Amino acid sequence: MAPVSLHSVKKTYGDVQILHGIDVDIADGEFIVLVGPSGCGKSTLLRMIAGLETITKGDIRIGDRVVNDLEPKDRDIAMVFQNYALYPHMTVATNMGFSLEHRGASKAEIAERVKWAADILDLSHLLDRYPRQLSGGQRQRVAMGRAIVRNPQVFLFDEPLSNLDAKLRVVMRGEIKALHHRLGVTTVYVTHDQIEAMTMADRIVVMHAGKVEQIGAPLELYDRPANLFVAGFIGSPAMNILGGTIEGAEFKAAGVTLPLPAGVTATGAASYGIRPEHFQLSPEGLPAVVSLVEPMGSETQVTMTLGEHLVTGVFRERVAARPGETIHILPELAAVHLFDATTGQRIN
Amino acid sequence: MTDHSAAPNQKRPFWTIARKDAAAGFLFIAPQTLGIITFVLVPLGLVFYYSMHEWNVLASTFTFVGDANYQMLLRDPNLPPVLLASAIFSAGLVVLNLSLALLLAVLLDQKLKGIVVFRTLFFSPVVVSLVAWTIVWSFLLQANGGINGILAVFGIEGPNWLRTPTTAMISVVVVQVFKNVGLNMILFLAALQGVPKELYEAARVDGASPFKQFRRITLPMISPTILLTSIITIVGSLQVFAQIAILTKGGPGVSTTVLVYYLYQQAFQFNFFGYGSTLSILLFLIVAVLTFIQWQMRKRIVFYEN
Amino acid sequence: MRTDLSPRLRVALYGLMCVLLIPFVFPTWWMITSSVKPISDIFAFPPDLWPRRFDFSTYQRVFELQPFARQYWNSAYIAAIVTAGTMVVSSMAGYAFARIKFPFSNAIFMIVLLGLLIPSEVTIVPLFQMFLGWGMINTHWPLILVPIFGAPSVFATFVMRQFFIALPGELEEAARVDGLGRFKIFWTIALPLAKPALGAVAIFTFLHSWNLYLEPIVFLSSTQMFTLPQALTQFTDAYGGAMWNIQLAAATMTAIPVLLVFIVAQKQFVEGLAHTGLKG
Numbered sequence: 026m027a028p029v030s031l032h033s034v035k036k037t038y039g040d041v042q043i044l045h046g047i048d049v050d051i052a053d054g055e056f057i058v059l060v061g062p063s064g065c066g067k068s069t070l071l072r073m074i075a076g077l078e079t080i081t082k083g084d085i086r087i088g089d090r091v092v093n094d095l096e097p098k099d100r101d102i103a104m105v106f107q108n109y110a111l112y113p114h115m116t117v118a119t120n121m122g123f124s125l126e127h128r129g130a131s132k133a134e135i136a137e138r139v140k141w142a143a144d145i146l147d148l149s150h151l152l153d154r155y156p157r158q159l160s161g162g163q164r165q166r167v168a169m170g171r172a173i174v175r176n177p178q179v180f181l182f183d184e185p186l187s188n189l190d191a192k193l194r195v196v197m198r199g200e201i202k203a204l205h206h207r208l209g210v211t212t213v214y215v216t217h218d219q220i221e222a223m224t225m226a227d228r229i230v231v232m233h234a235g236k237v238e239q240i241g242a243p244l245e246l247y248d249r250p251a252n253l254f255v256a257g258f259i260g261s262p263a264m265n266i267l268g269g270t271i272e273g274a275e276f277k278a279a280g281v282t283l284p285l286p287a288g289v290t291a292t293g294a295a296s297y298g299i300r301p302e303h304f305q306l307s308p309e310g311l312p313a314v315v316s317l318v319e320p321m322g323s324e325t326q327v328t329m330t331l332g333e334h335l336v337t338g339v340f341r342e343r344v345a346a347r348p349g350e351t352i353h354i355l356p357e358l359a360a361v362h363l364f365d366a367t368t369g370q371r372i373n
Numbered sequence: 374m375t376d377h378s379a380a381p382n383q384k385r386p387f388w389t390i391a392r393k394d395a396a397a398g399f400l401f402i403a404p405q406t407l408g409i410i411t412f413v414l415v416p417l418g419l420v421f422y423y424s425m426h427e428w429n430v431l432a433s434t435f436t437f438v439g440d441a442n443y444q445m446l447l448r449d450p451n452l453p454p455v456l457l458a459s460a461i462f463s464a465g466l467v468v469l470n471l472s473l474a475l476l477l478a479v480l481l482d483q484k485l486k487g488i489v490v491f492r493t494l495f496f497s498p499v500v501v502s503l504v505a506w507t508i509v510w511s512f513l514l515q516a517n518g519g520i521n522g523i524l525a526v527f528g529i530e531g532p533n534w535l536r537t538p539t540t541a542m543i544s545v546v547v548v549q550v551f552k553n554v555g556l557n558m559i560l561f562l563a564a565l566q567g568v569p570k571e572l573y574e575a576a577r578v579d580g581a582s583p584f585k586q587f588r589r590i591t592l593p594m595i596s597p598t599i600l601l602t603s604i605i606t607i608v609g610s611l612q613v614f615a616q617i618a619i620l621t622k623g624g625p626g627v628s629t630t631v632l633v634y635y636l637y638q639q640a641f642q643f644n645f646f647g648y649g650s651t652l653s654i655l656l657f658l659i660v661a662v663l664t665f666i667q668w669q670m671r672k673r674i675v676f677y678e679n
Numbered sequence: 680m681r682t683d684l685s686p687r688l689r690v691a692l693y694g695l696m697c698v699l700l701i702p703f704v705f706p707t708w709w710m711i712t713s714s715v716k717p718i719s720d721i722f723a724f725p726p727d728l729w730p731r732r733f734d735f736s737t738y739q740r741v742f743e744l745q746p747f748a749r750q751y752w753n754s755a756y757i758a759a760i761v762t763a764g765t766m767v768v769s770s771m772a773g774y775a776f777a778r779i780k781f782p783f784s785n786a787i788f789m790i791v792l793l794g795l796l797i798p799s800e801v802t803i804v805p806l807f808q809m810f811l812g813w814g815m816i817n818t819h820w821p822l823i824l825v826p827i828f829g830a831p832s833v834f835a836t837f838v839m840r841q842f843f844i845a846l847p848g849e850l851e852e853a854a855r856v857d858g859l860g861r862f863k864i865f866w867t868i869a870l871p872l873a874k875p876a877l878g879a880v881a882i883f884t885f886l887h888s889w890n891l892y893l894e895p896i897v898f899l900s901s902t903q904m905f906t907l908p909q910a911l912t913q914f915t916d917a918y919g920g921a922m923w924n925i926q927l928a929a930a931t932m933t934a935i936p937v938l939l940v941f942i943v944a945q946k947q948f949v950e951g952l953a954h955t956g957l958k959g
Contacts, residue, residue: 077852079391096390098858110853114871124857171853391780397861398781405772405836406787408828412806413794419805480696483684491696493945495703500941500948503890504908505930509710512923515722519709522726551702556952563953612798615892619912633800633893640804641897653801664796 027088027101027178028053029074029211034083036069036235043069045235046083056205056212060222061232062258068183070232071215075104075181087178098127103172104181108188109164111156111171118143118152121170128175142170145204162193169201173208180205182214186221198224219259223247231255249362253369256298256362262326265336267297268366276363281311281332286358291365291372298362301326304338310353313338315346327352417657423650430644442651451627451635458542459631463610465546470606471599474554478561479587492562496555503552507619510548511535514620538628541621545629549616553609557602564598565591604667608660632656710934714738714927721923737928744922745910746903747929754907754933757822758888764827765835765884766877773839774865778851788840794833799825800893807897821898822891822906831887835880842876843869879951889937907933 029051036044044066051057059067072078074085076097084091092100103124111120121142122135130138143149146166156164165185172180182201186194202225205212216222222229223243231238231246231254238258239251250256256264269278276283276297283297302324313329313336320326325344328337329352338354346352363373427438446452481492498506513519514534521531534540568591576586592599614633617623623630623638630638636656640649684692708728713721717734720727741747775781776788799806810821826832846869854864870877895909902913911933914926941948 072852075852075856076390077855079389094386094389096860097852097856102856104853104856106849106853108847108849110847110849112850112853112868127858127863171857394779394861395781398775398779398784401771401775401779401865402784402787402791404768404828405791405832408768408824409791409794409830409833412825412829413797413802414790416802416805416809417797419808420802423804423808477699480692480699483692485684485689485692489945491700492949493942494700496945496949497707497938497941498703500886500937501707502908502911502930502933502937504892504911505710505934506706508911508926508930509706512713512921512927513706513709517722517724519726522722522724526725547702551706555703559949559953608796608798612800614800615890615908618892618896633798636800637803637893637897641807646804646808649804653804657797657801660796660798660801 027211028055028086029179029213030084030086031070031074032084032086034070034073034085035081036066036073036078037081043235044073047232047237049230049237049240051211051213054209054211056202056214056225056227057230058214058216058222058226058228059230059232060216060219060258061238063217064234065232066235067215067217067232071181071183071213074100074179074213075102076100101178102181103175103177103179104183105168105172105185107184109156109168109185111164111167113156115155116152117148117154117156117159117167117170120156120167121148121152121174124171124175138174138176139170142174145173145207146170146200161189162197165189165197166200169204173204173210176210178211180210180212182212184216185214186216187218194221201225220261223259229259231258233258249371250298251371253296253298253364256364260300262301262337262339264298264300264362265334266364267299267331267334267336269295269297271295271363279333281334283311283356283361284358285363286361286373289363289373291363294366295372296364296366296369298364299336299356300360301337301339303357303360304336304340304354305357306340306342306344306352307355308353310355312351313354315344315350315352316348318344318346318348320344329354420650420653420657423647424654426647428646430646438647442648445648446651446655451630454627455630455632455635458627458629459611461542462546462613462629462631463607465542466549466610466613467603467606469546469550470554470557471603473550474557474561474602475599477554477558478565481558481562482565492559495558498552499555501552503615504619506552507548507616510544511620514544535621536625538625541625541629545613545616545620548620549610549613552616557606560598560602561595564595568594600667600670604664607663607667611656611660611663632659707934707938710927711931714924714931716924718922718924734924737924738932740922740925741914741929741932744925745905745913745929747910747932749903750905750907750910751932753819753904754889757819757906758885760823761826761888762881762884764823765832766880768827769832769835769880770839770870770873770877771865772836773841774843774869776836777840777843778846778848778869779861791833791836794830795837797830799830802830803893803897810898816898817900817904819899819904822888822894825894826884826888826891831884835884838880838883839873839876842873846872875951878947882948882951886937 031047031049034044034047035042047070049057059070061067069078073080076092076095080093085093087100087102112123115123118139122139125135125138139152140149143152146169148163148166148170151159151163156167159167168185185201186197189197198221214225226243228240228242229246230240233254239246239255246255246259250259253266257266267278267283269276271285271289271292274285274289276285276295278297311331313331315327315329316335317328318325320343325340325342326337327340327344327346328335331354344352361373362371364370365372424442425437425439427434427436427441477495481488481495516533516536520534524531532540534544572590572594573586576590581589612633613631614637617629617631617634621629623634632652633656636649636652639645639652712728712730714737715733715735716727716730717732720730720732772791776784806821806825807816810816815821850868851864854868859867890908891906892908895906899905899909902910905913911926911929914922914929916922
C-alpha cells in the first residue's frame with residue numbers, strides 16, 4: 026500500500042492538450058474516484074498512473090518513487106479493465122495466477138494466492154472454467170481476482186461496471202467497496218457515473234476538459250460545489266440553475282424573484298442554484314405551473330415552470346397536481362448556491 | 374496562471390518505454406521488410422536496368438542500348454495478339470469465375486440437408502495440385518479424350534479442343550475457372566451469411582420479390598467482397614502460367630500465348646533477358662494500372678463499406 | 680435469402696447442384712480411374728467410367744521413370760519449411776504492423792504491400808540472375824527463400840495484420856500490467872489467440888508452395904532436384920508423347936494426400952479461409 030501523488034501532470038497528443046496540469050494527492054489506503062463526462066481525460070490520467078500512456082510533463086509518484094519512466098510491471102499496480110481483458114485461452118485460475126507466474130513465484134505460492142483470492146471473491150468453483158463460460162458478473166470478479174492476487178500497492182479500476190446491467194452494477198459496487206474495506210489498498214477508480222462516484226469514494230476528483238474542477242468528499246461536493254460544472258454534474262436529478270442578477274436581498278431571474286439567504290454581499294449578474302429536494306411545497310411560496318408529475322412512490326418528482334425557467338422539484342409528499350395546474354414552492358434558503366456569472370465560481 | 378511544472382524532470386534513460394517498443398517493432402518487421410527489399414524491390418530495380426540492356430548469354434555480352442528494347446516492344450508483331458490473348462483470357466476468367474462463384478454461393482446459402490457435402494466437393498479442386506488438375510484436363514480435352522468420347526456417345530463430334538484457336542482459349546479459361554472458383558465461392562458465401570437477416574425480413578414486409586431482394590439488398594451488401602475478389606482474380610489471371618504451359622504451350626499459333634508465357638519464352642527459352650525484362654515492366658504496369666482503376670472504382674461501385 | 684423452401688424447389692436445387700458438380704468432381708474421378716487402366720484402354724470408346732481391366736503397374740513405372748520418391752520428398756520438405764517459415768515471418772510482421780507503434784510503420788507497410796502488386800513473374804528474370812550469382816541455381820534455396828521472405832508471404836502478413844488489429848487492446852495492456860514484455864505478449868497472448876488466422880495462412884502457404892510451377896522450371900535443372908509439379912510433366916515417351924496412364928498415376932499420388940487431408944479437415948479449411956481478414 027502506498028500513497029499516490031500527481032504533480033502538474035500534463036498530456037498532449039500532437040497539438041491537442043488532453044490534460045492541463047493535474048495535481049492530486051491520494052493518501053495511503055484511500056478510495057479515490059475520478060469522475061467526469063466522457064472525453065474529460067479521466068481514463069487517460071488513470072492509464073498514465075498505470076504506465077500505459079506516457080507522461081508528457083509533470084511527475085507521478087507511487088510511494089516515494091517517481092514512476093514516470095517505469096514499465097507498468099515495475100510500478101506495483103494492478104488494473105481492472107472496462108472489458109475485463111481476461112485472456113480467452115486461459116482458465117480462470119491461470120488468468121488469476123498469470124502475473125505471479127511472470128514474477129517468478131513458485132507453483133505452490135501461485136496456487137495458494139489464487140485460492141486465497143478465489144475464496145474472497147467466491148470464485149473457487151469456477152477456477153477450471155474459461156472466460157467465455159462465465160457470466161458478466163463472474164468475469165468481473167475474475168478480473169478483480171487477478172488484480173488482488175499480487176497484493177499490489179495500488180488498484181486501478183477503469184469503468185469496471187459499465188458493461189453490467191443496472192441491478193448487477195449495484196451488487197458489484199457493494200462488493201468492490203467491501204473488498205477495499207477488507208484489503209485497505211489505495212484505489213483509483215474511474216467512472217462517468219456520478220452515483221457510482223458518490224456511493225464508493227472516500228474522495229471524488231471531478232474532472233472536466235482536462236482539468237480538475239473540484240476534489241472532496243462526496244457530500245462535500247454535493248453540499249458545497251465549488252463551481253457551476255460540479256453543481257450541475259453531481260446530483261440526480263441535476264441541480265436547478267437559474268441565471269439572473271443579485272439585487273440586495275433578492276435574486277431577479279426571468280419572470281420570477283427568488284429570496285436570498287442572509288449575508289450575501291455580492292451584487293450583479295450571477296447564477297442561482299437550488300437542488301430539487303430543496304424546494305418545499307408552501308401556500309405562501311412562488312407559483313409554478315406543473316408540466317410533468319412523476320410519482321416514484323417514496324417521493325414525487327415534478328417538472329414545472331417557475332417564471333420563465335423550467336425547474337425540477339422532488340417532494341417527500343405526494344403531489345396530486347395535474348399538468349397545467351399551479352403549485353406553490355419555496356426554496357430552502359440555507360441550501361441556495363450562488364455562482365459568479367462569468368467565472369462560474371461559487372460566491373456564497 | 375504561472376507554470377510550476379518546471380519541477381524536477383530528472384534525466385530520462387535513453388531506452389524509454391516507447392523507444393524499447395519501437396525497437397521491438399523494427400525487429401519484428403525486419404525479416405519481412407528485408408525480404409521484400411531483397412526479393413521484390415531490388416529485382417524490380419534490376420528489371421528496369423536490364424530492360425535498357427542487350428544481354429547475350431552465349432557471348433556473355435551486356436551492353437547498354439537505351440530504349441531499344443522498348444522500341445522493339447512497340448514493333449514486336451507478336452505483341453498485339455499476345456495482349457489480346459491476355460485480355461480475352463483475363464476478361465473471360467473474371468466474368469465466368471465471379472458469376473459462377475456467386476451462383477454457387479447463393480445455392481450453398483440455402484437451408485438444405487447435406488449442403489456441407491456440396492460445399493466440400495465444389496471447393497475440392499482448389500486443393501488438388503494445379504499441375505495434376507491441368508494434366509487431367511489436358512487428357513480429357515485430347516481429340517480422342519474423355520470429353521469427345523462422351524460427346525460421341527450422344528452422337529456429337531467434338532472439336533480438337535486444344536488445337537483450335539477459339540476452343541483452346543475457352544479450354545484454358547474453363548480449366549482455370551473450375552480449379553479456383555471455390556475460393557471466391559467461399560468468400561461470397563461468408564459475405565452472404567454476413568448480411569443481416571432483418572434486412573430481408575424488412576424487404577419481405579415491404580413486399581420485395583426474391584429477385585428484387587437479391588438486386589437491392591444482397592448485391593449492394595456484398596459489393597466490397599465483389600470488388601476484393603475481382604481484384605484478386607484479375608491479378609491472379611495475369612499470372613497464369615502452368616495451365617498454358619501444359620495445355621497449349623501458347624498455341625495454336627499465339628492464340629493462347631498470354632503475357633507471362635510470352636515473357637517466359639523470350640527470357641528463358643530464347644535467352645532474351647533484356648527483352649524479357651522489358652516485357653516484365655509491361656506486365657508490372659498493367660497490374661498497377663488495373664489495380665489503380667479498381668481501387669478508384671471502389672467509390673462508385675461499392676455501395677456499402679464497414 | 681435463407682427461407683424455408685418448398686419440397687419441389689428443394690429437389691430442383693439438388694438437381695441443379697448435382698449437374699454443376701460434374702466438372703468439379705469428374706476430373707478427379709477420371710484421373711484416378713484412368714491411372715489404373717492399361718495404355719490400350721486409355722482412349723477406349725465409349726469411355727469407361729470404371730476400368731474394364733486394371734493395370735496397377737503404372738504406379739511402379741512412375742518410380743522407375745523418375746526419381747519420384749525423391750521428388751516427392753523435395754516438394755514435401757520445401758512446402759513444410761516454407762509453411763513454417765512463413766508463419767513465423769508473417770505473424771511477427773503482421774503483429775508489429777498491427778500493434779506496435781514505431782516510426783514510419785505505415786510507410787513501411789505500404790512498401791511491403793507492394794509485394795501483393797508485383798507478381799513474382801515480373802521479377803523472375805532478375806531473381807534468376809541473383810540466384811545465379813549466389814550459386815543457388817539448381818538448388819532449392821530460391822524455392823524456400825523467396826516465398827518465406829518475398830512477395831508470396833506478403834499476403835500472409837496482411838492476413839495476420841488484419842487479425843491482430845481486431846484483437847482487443849486491453850488484453851495486451853493487461854499483459855503489460857501483469858509483467859510481460861513485447862516478446863512475451865506476442866508469444867503467450869497474441870499468438871495463441873491467432874490460431875485460426877495462422878491455420879489459414881498455413882493452408883494457403885502450403886498450397887502455394889505445393890503448386891509452384893514457373894519457379895521450379897526456371898530455377899531447377901536436374902531431375903533429382905525437381906519438385907512434383909515439374910516432375911509430373913516429364914512422363915513422356917521417346918517421341919515427346921505423354922504416357923497418360925503413368926502420368927495420371929503420378930498426378931493421383933500428388934493430388935490424393937492433400938485431398939484427403941482437406942476432406943478430413945474441410946471445416947477448418949473452408950471456415951479458416953472465409954473468416955480471415957479477407958471479408959470485404
